[in-house]
Amino acid sequence: MKKALIIGCGAVASVAIHKCCQNSEVFGKICIASRTKSKCDAIAEKLAPTTKTEISTACVNADNVEELIKLIEEQKPDIVMNLALPYQDLAIMDACLATKTNYMDTANYEPEDTAKFEYKWQWAYDQKFRDAGITALLGSGFDPGVTGVFSAYAQKHQFDEINQIDILDCNGGDHGYPFATNFNPEINLREVSANGSYWTDGHWVETKPMEWRAQYNFDQVGEKDMYLLHHEEIESLAKNIPGIKRIRFFMTFGQSYLTHMKCLEDVGMLRTDPIMVDGKEIVPIQVLKELLPDPASLGPRTVGKTNIGCIFNGIKDGKKKSIYIYNVCDHQECYKEVESQAVSYTTGVPAMIGSMMVVTGLWKKPGVFNLEEMDPDPYMEALNKFGLPWKVVENPVSVDCYKTADPSVHMD
Numbered sequence: 001m002k003k004a005l006i007i008g009c010g011a012v013a014s015v016a017i018h019k020c021c022q023n024s025e026v027f028g029k030i031c032i033a034s035r036t037k038s039k040c041d042a043i044a045e046k047l048a049p050t051t052k053t054e055i056s057t058a059c060v061n062a063d064n065v066e067e068l069i070k071l072i073e074e075q076k077p078d079i080v081m082n083l084a085l086p087y088q089d090l091a092i093m094d095a096c097l098a099t100k101t102n103y104m105d106t107a108n109y110e111p112e113d114t115a116k117f118e119y120k121w122q123w124a125y126d127q128k129f130r131d132a133g134i135t136a137l138l139g140s141g142f143d144p145g146v147t148g149v150f151s152a153y154a155q156k157h158q159f160d161e162i163n164q165i166d167i168l169d170c171n172g173g174d175h176g177y178p179f180a181t182n183f184n185p186e187i188n189l190r191e192v193s194a195n196g197s198y199w200t201d202g203h204w205v206e207t208k209p210m211e212w213r214a215q216y217n218f219d220q221v222g223e224k225d226m227y228l229l230h231h232e233e234i235e236s237l238a239k240n241i242p243g244i245k246r247i248r249f250f251m252t253f254g255q256s257y258l259t260h261m262k263c264l265e266d267v268g269m270l271r272t273d274p275i276m277v278d279g280k281e282i283v284p285i286q287v288l289k290e291l292l293p294d295p296a297s298l299g300p301r302t303v304g305k306t307n308i309g310c311i312f313n314g315i316k317d318g319k320k321k322s323i324y325i326y327n328v329c330d331h332q333e334c335y336k337e338v339e340s341q342a343v344s345y346t347t348g349v350p351a352m353i354g355s356m357m358v359v360t361g362l363w364k365k366p367g368v369f370n371l372e373e374m375d376p377d378p379y380m381e382a383l384n385k386f387g388l389p390w391k392v393v394e395n396p397v398s399v400d401c402y403k404t405a406d407p408s409v410h411m412d
Contacts, residue, residue, distance in 0.1 A: 001028025002359040005075050005101075007062055007092060008083035009034040009043065011183065011296040011340055012106065012141075015348025016083055017043055018338040019386060021051035026356050031075045033058040034084075062088040068095035078359045079104055081351060086187060087112040093125055093136060100132050102364075104355045106141035106347055107187070108232040112272070117191070117232045119370075126368040136368040140354025141347040142308055142327075143169055143249075144233035146388070148372035149379045150325045151237055154312045156376060158323055158392075161243040162314040166399045167231065169251040171343060172221035173304040173331045177293055179260035182343035185289045189270050193261060197230040198248040199238045210258065212411060214250060214401045218307040219391075220328045226250040228401060236370040243314070250399065264288065295344065302331040302341040311396055324396035327388050337387070346388065353382045 004020060004027055006013060013032070020027040030053055032040040040057035048055055060071050062084040072080065072095055082092045082105040089109035096103040109121045122138055129136050139145050147167050155162055171182060181188040196207040212228040231249035238247055264270055271284040309326020327346070334345040354371065357363035363374045371379070383390055403409040 002026055002078040003029040003031070003076070004079050004081050004355055004359070005031045005033060005072060005077035006081045006083060007033050007060065007068075007088075008085075009036065009039040010083070011344035012347045012351065013083035014043060014296065015338050015340045015344050016081060016351040018047065019349055019352035020355075021047050021053045021055070023352065023356065023386070024052040026360060027053055027352075029054045029056070031056045031058055031077065033060040033071060035059065035061055063091055065091050065094045065098070068092060069098050072096070072099040072101055077101060079355050081355050082106075083348075083351060085184070086110040090121060093122065096134065096136070097125070097128055097132055100134055102134050102358050103129075103136040104140050104351065104358065105138060106145065106351050108139060108144070110187075110190075117194070117230060119232060119235055123368060129368050130366040133366045135358050135364055135366065137354050137358055137363065138368060138370050139233065139236070140350050140371060142350055142388075143167060143231060144236065145347075145350045145354065145371055146308070146327070146383065147233050147310055148237065148240075148370055149374075149376045149383075150310045150390070151241055151312070152372040152374065152376040153380055154310070154323065154325060155241060159312065159314040159316050159321060162241055162312050163243060164246045164313040165237060165241070165244065165248075166311040167233065167247070167249045168216060168218075168226065168307070168309060168311065168326070168399070169249070170216070170218045170221055170224055170226065170307040171252060171304075172218065172224065172306065173302045173342065175293075175298045175302045175341075178256065180293045180298060181295060182298065182341065183295050183347070185292050185295075186285055189261065189264075189285065189288070190272065191231075192229065192251075192253070193265055193270055194230060196228045197234070198228060198246065199234050199244070200246045210404055212401050213404045214399050216250075216399060217397070219326070220305050221307050224252040225254075226252040227404070233370075237372060240370060240372045248399070248401070250401075296340070299331075299335040299339055299341045299344075302335070305330050306342045306346060308346060309390075311399065313398075322395055322398070324393040325390055326393075327383070327390045329388065349386055349388050350383075353379060353386060356382065
């Protein structure tokens, strides 16, 4: 049996903790660590009677490398599951290097003061992790994460060459609030309000926020508006999928969400730089985070389903081929199982699975890796086993993308 040190105790971490406890044959011990130890204690107390997994808790400041090193040396885990903030990725990776401990996260590193979504900072650790003989698994959520595994699976089993990937992230859930975010508002709102981009013919094309949109009829959800965004897996897939010519990422949003977000942006509430108020320094987006509903509180009131997947176009046996691999997840079913809504569930489950792949040796090799670089088959099997069953559809409807301001202008 293996031991995981789980850093973070938010909505996604809660799902991953539940799933580790359901998988006690692999995770015989876990330690939950956060700046607020009382949160860790509460979930440990709730789950302890339901699982064979031994649960301990600890307090740690994930910005402090020395604190992290001390905790890792005390706990001696087989892997550190980083479910804290993306700003803390590099500190946790440094601590893993110092202690020669395997590492997993669900989102790429971001500088705290800039909305910049790139893998370069973490990819730069590759040789150090190779030299240390340990594995760093980057982005083991759903997107990024499962989308990379879907791509590797399609490449291995369905295509001789993949030319185009469209990643579609649809949340058909309704939480009943005028405005809320389904995960950390600091991360969510920075991501959505930033410029978009897509990869085509070997280079990036940058777009304005919400410049391109499309409608798509999602299985078990229905027709939804979706918008082209930048997302980190575009960068890794462009690097790791041979023959790729275009990769785009789309996410659905309702008009109420967009109207509220635009208003908040216009009055400066999405700013990430500090301002002075009555002689005190505050960061507007951090104030907004405190005012909005806690994403972890949305579970009991969220109804509907998510549908997340990839449309692949390419060549098989000399002929053009198109498939759609996706998962549908029900918010209320997720809440019944782990007391979280589906957006957290679809990230927390893959976090546990990715960590399991590493500690059981299925994906154990020295270096820094994105998920599409690994054998997809055991991960795809685990998705079915642990609550995220997937479906393959031949010849799906393609995405017709057009300019939001001028629907007569379509993307080639």
